[in-house]
Amino acid sequence: MLAKKDxxxxxxxxxxxxxxxxxxxxxxxxxxxxxxxxxxxxxxxxKVQPMNGGTFSSNVWREDDSDTRLSGEKSKEEFxxxxxxxxxxxxxxxx
Amino acid sequence: xDLRRLTITSFNEGLRNKKFSARExxxxxxxxxxxxxxxxxxxxxxxxxxxxxxxxxxxxxxAAGEEIPELAGVPLALKDNMLVEGTKTTAASKILxxxxxxxxATVVKKLKKENVVFLGKTNLDEFxxxxxxxxxxxxxxxxxxxxxxxxxxxxxxxxxxxxxRMALGALGSxxxxxIRQPAAFCGIVGLKxxxxxxxxxxxxxxxxSLDQIGPMTKTVEDAEMVFKNICGKDSxxxxxxxxxxxxxxxxxxxxxxxxxxPKEYFISGxxxxxxxxxxxxxxxxxxxxxxxxxxxLLYTKYALSTYYIVVPxxxxxxxxxxxxxxxxxxSSPDSLRETYLKNRGEGFGAEVGRRILLGTFVLSxxxxxxxxxxxxxxRRLIKEDFDRAFEEVxxxxxxxxxxxxxxxxxxVNNPLQMYLxxxxxxxxxxxxxxxxxxxxxxxxxxxxxxxxxxxxxxRYFEENKILAVxxxxxxx
Numbered sequence: 001m002l003a004k005k006d007x008x009x010x011x012x013x014x015x016x017x018x019x020x021x022x023x024x025x026x027x028x029x030x031x032x033x034x035x036x037x038x039x040x041x042x043x044x045x046x047k048v049q050p051m052n053g054g055t056f057s058s059n060v061w062r063e064d065d066s067d068t069r070l071s072g073e074k075s076k077e078e079f080x081x082x083x084x085x086x087x088x089x090x091x092x093x094x095x
Numbered sequence: 096x097d098l099r100r101l102t103i104t105s106f107n108e109g110l111r112n113k114k115f116s117a118r119e120x121x122x123x124x125x126x127x128x129x130x131x132x133x134x135x136x137x138x139x140x141x142x143x144x145x146x147x148x149x150x151x152x153x154x155x156x157x158a159a160g161e162e163i164p165e166l167a168g169v170p171l172a173l174k175d176n177m178l179v180e181g182t183k184t185t186a187a188s189k190i191l192x193x194x195x196x197x198x199x200a201t202v203v204k205k206l207k208k209e210n211v212v213f214l215g216k217t218n219l220d221e222f223x224x225x226x227x228x229x230x231x232x233x234x235x236x237x238x239x240x241x242x243x244x245x246x247x248x249x250x251x252x253x254x255x256x257x258x259x260r261m262a263l264g265a266l267g268s269x270x271x272x273x274i275r276q277p278a279a280f281c282g283i284v285g286l287k288x289x290x291x292x293x294x295x296x297x298x299x300x301x302x303x304s305l306d307q308i309g310p311m312t313k314t315v316e317d318a319e320m321v322f323k324n325i326c327g328k329d330s331x332x333x334x335x336x337x338x339x340x341x342x343x344x345x346x347x348x349x350x351x352x353x354x355x356x357p358k359e360y361f362i363s364g365x366x367x368x369x370x371x372x373x374x375x376x377x378x379x380x381x382x383x384x385x386x387x388x389x390x391x392l393l394y395t396k397y398a399l400s401t402y403y404i405v406v407p408x409x410x411x412x413x414x415x416x417x418x419x420x421x422x423x424x425x426s427s428p429d430s431l432r433e434t435y436l437k438n439r440g441e442g443f444g445a446e447v448g449r450r451i452l453l454g455t456f457v458l459s460x461x462x463x464x465x466x467x468x469x470x471x472x473x474r475r476l477i478k479e480d481f482d483r484a485f486e487e488v489x490x491x492x493x494x495x496x497x498x499x500x501x502x503x504x505x506x507v508n509n510p511l512q513m514y515l516x517x518x519x520x521x522x523x524x525x526x527x528x529x530x531x532x533x534x535x536x537x538x539x540x541x542x543x544x545x546x547x548x549x550x551x552x553x554r555y556f557e558e559n560k561i562l563a564v565x566x567x568x569x570x571x
Contacts (some may be wrong), residue, residue: 002456010452013459014411015418015432017440018448028323029510036511038401040469043476050471051478053304053334054290054527056555060333070197078197078228089420090431 001031098260099539103169103317110157110168117150117157117168120263124170128214128261136236137246137256139175140183141215146170149212150421156210156545166209166324170197172262174253175216176223177308178297179203186299187231188221188376189383190442193423200297201329202308209324214262217252223273223301224412225249226516230446237503238280239540244500247277253311254281258540260480264312265319268298270305271402272495272520275532278311279495282538284565285311286318287520289556290527291336292304293322294329302409303334305524315533315565316358319501322558338556343563350384350567352560355488365491366498372535372547373494380492383571385564388488392480397473398522403514404457404470405525410447411454417442449510478526481552490564491552494517495532499545519550529553531561533569 007027008022018026079089096115109115125143132138133329153168173179178196180203183189195207199207203280206213228236228251238244239259246255250267254277257265259508267274269287278285284308293308300306310321321342343349356377361370381387419425419438443451457466484491496516506512523530538546553561 006456008451010455010459014451014455015435015439016443016448016451017436019440022445024447026449026452029449032511033403033453033514034456037404037466040397040400040404040473043394043397043473045469045472045476048472048475050468051475051525052471055304055334057291057334057336062330074197078195079421090434091347092431 002027026044096120096123096371098127101263102313103166103264103320104314106169107165110153110163113157117153117212120168121146121150121170121214122279124214124262131259132261134237134242135239135255135259135261136171136234137186137217137252137259137261138215139187139218139233139252142182142213146212146214149210153210153212164209165320166206166211168212170211170212170214170263171206172214172217172253172265173203174219174250174265174267176219176299177203178299179213179216180318182216184216184299185223185233187219187233188442188444188447189232190417190419190438191422192232194493196297201294201331201393202325203416205257217265219251219252220249221447222299222410223249224410224446224450225269226272226276226513227501227503227507228252228277230444231319232444235263235503238500240282240538240545241500243502244545245280245503247280247500249273249277249308250285250311251277254278254283256287257281257283257311257313264310264317266308266325267311268306268308268522269494269550270302270406271524274309274311275495275520275530275548275550278532279534279546280500282317282534282540282546282548283313284318284419284534285309285532286322286558286562287530288326289524289529290320290556291334292326292338292529292556292558294327294332294335296329296331300413302406303413304405304409315531315562318531319562319566322562342430343559346567349563352489352564353386354380354564355388355390355484355491357390357392357395357484357491357493358492364497365494366497369494369497369546369547373549376535376549377492378453379571380564380568383567390484390487390491392484392522394473394476394480395522398477398525399514399518401470401473401477402517402521402525403453404466405474407450407454408458408467409454410450411458413450414443414447445570446510452472459496466508474525477522481522481526481528485554489553489557489560493550493552494551495519495548495550499547528555529558529561529566533565
């Protein structure tokens with residue numbers, strides 16, 4: 001079952017900082033949920049094809065036309081930080 | 096005007112016959128919201144002037160003798176995970192508390208074309224994850240029938256708004272029962288359409304292989320009217336299909352439909368009120384001339400585990416986009432990594448965090464085959480269960496929930512208990528079939544009785560059959 005260090009690893013992979021106080025309850029909750037999943041082991045699914053999604057459509061094509069729905073200006077309006085007309089983001093390098 | 100009696104259908108009649116104006120009714124609904132919503136908490140935002148503007152335009156069209164669309168002027172509420180250009184859309188998450196949508200969801204665009212009056216955006220469990228609306232990052236919604244109880248979820252705000260006469264109808268979204276369960280808890284009608292029937296473009300995605308948008312209304316007739324105006328192919332949602340809804344008008348034809356009762360849904364743990372309510376619905380349908388057959392959906396028991404593997408897996412990838420850069424930001428000067436960790440750690444509530452972690456786990460190397468791949472295979476078995484059943488019967492009737500609305504706080508700290516609320520609604524989503532929730536009888540919030548609903552499931556894209564049975568039921 002899930003150990004404290006597994007939970008910390010998952011939180012890091014998910015990029016979520018957990019509070020120390022949350023960890024105990026999370027371990028307990030995730031443990032009981034994973035335990036519930038054990039029932040699936042009863043089923044022999046070796047010859048069953050997985051159902052990968054909800055749709056029965058495949059290869060949905062469209063014409064290769066450009067289609068701009070949102071102007072550059074409009075999309076910038078909702079961006080939290082801009083400078084001189086550019087989108088401003090935290091620096092990516094230097095870690 | 097008595098808002099209690101008003102339905103979408105009767106509104107349309109009254110408007111055409113000039114019994115009232117769209118503006119008058121919109122004003123009444125806005126007053127009703129101002130009066131009641133402080134206590135109920137159905138809405139996260141109310142549009143006000145914007146709603147009155149649309150209503151005025153409808154009235155002008157009528158005065159000018161123009162033809163109006165059938166949903167013109169109808170005051171509807173929208174679950175706050177659907178985008179309306181220029182207005183706040185939060186999905187009830189703190190991480191989106193300041194997000195203003197820059198475009199319309201396809202369903203919104205379609206309803207705007209119909210001149211629908213949007214009253215506001217309703218509360219939900221954060222990112223539609225939950226069955227009680229208690230997981231909202233902002234407020235708790237109360238059940239209009241008993242304010243100590245939950246309205247259900249995740250479309251609890253929409254259900255409470257319709258039940259408390261603060262909207263004539265609403266849109267909700269349903270991934271595992273989020274339209275049908277709150278509809279049942281609040282004594283209204285809710286339709287989860289076939290996967291692919293309604294475009295999800297502009298719906299904030301939770302689990303993309305399951306999410307569907309659908310109507311929540313007072314009557315089945317109303318649900319049909321809204322549904323036929325929102326369904327159909329949309330190039331912006333590649334899972335949507337070309338689909339023009341056609342209702343069944345002949346009562347004789349409807350009565351020929353054979354209804355199946357799956358024994359796996361009539362379990363011993365069923366609440367007595369639900370049991371007697373659903374049996375009374377079956378008896379009434381028998382009297383109307385419907386034939387019933389006991390059927391079996393063998394893999395029902397495994398639906399819950401399957402769903403709670405598939406959903407978190409999809410959640411963990413869908414919600415990666417909320418990284419604290421694009422939608423509201425709380426920058427950390429230290430590093431990009433710190434910005435992610437901080438925004439996501441603080442921005443997501445407990446249930447969302449739990450599902451992201453669970454999803455990351457079931458998709459991780461070494462566990463993916465045992466959990467995610469296994470669940471996808473069991474999902475196939477559940478779908479094939481329905482395929483077989485629909486060779487024998489046309490419609491399947493079941494309870495919607497194991498019990499009526501529960502108390503606020505009763506299950507919120509026990510996620511597995513909360514998940515069990517969805518056992519009867521989840522299989523329909525996993526298979527992708529349409530499913531309707533409707534009250535077993537007429538309820539009034541003042542009546543002092545908690546509503547009970549029943550569910551009608553149909554074959555792919557046979558919404559017309561379940562709606563026809565539902566209409567016959569409510570009219571007799």
